Amino acid sequence: VCLMREGHPLAAAPSLALADFAAASHVRVIAAGTGHGRVDEALERQGLQRRIRLTVPHYVALGDVLGHSDLIATVPERFAQRVTTPFGLTTRPLPLAVDGSVIHQFWHAHLHKDPGHQWLRSMVAQCFGDGTD
The missing domain is CATH 3.40.190.10 (Periplasmic binding protein-like II)
Incomplete structure (x- = not known):
């Protein structure tokens, strides 16, 4: 916009x-x-x-x-x-069509099961995600 x-x-x-x-x-x-x-x-x-x-x-x-x-x-x-x-x-609204952007989260494998990191990722997804995976 x-x-x-x-x-x-x-x-x-x-x-x-x-x-x-x-x-x-x-x-x-x-x-x-x-x-x-x-x-x-x-x-x-x-x-x-x-x-x-x-x-x-x-x-x-x-x-x-x-x-x-x-x-x-x-x-x-x-x-x-x-x-x-x-x-x-x-x-x-923009007066022209623009392709959308996709934002991804990436993390190191050793943090995948870390409770604090899981919480942070879920908060980022909740605040900024669109509900799709």
Whole structure:
């Protein structure tokens, strides 16, 4: 989804036009495993490209950055659900189709039966999983 502050000029409409999305000032998260390359690829197929104004290495500060600027970010919907209320943000559907991302958990075999590690994996799955295995 597209994430922005509640008072952002693009937040006034219930949906985003593709041209408005491409012309907006974007924050891009460049971290291993993120799907931001997919957004740029989908825009390129439409003959467009985003105006990247800020690149950050992770999502941690994204809520604060968006809450105090007119930047927008393309983020996973589950992430957006967790930061909208605390930072006064809102979401809009992306105006283009983007392939989804899959996140997996991996651990060393010697930790497979460790009770603390099992608990941690279950909490990660409960908080961030989609209910499928």
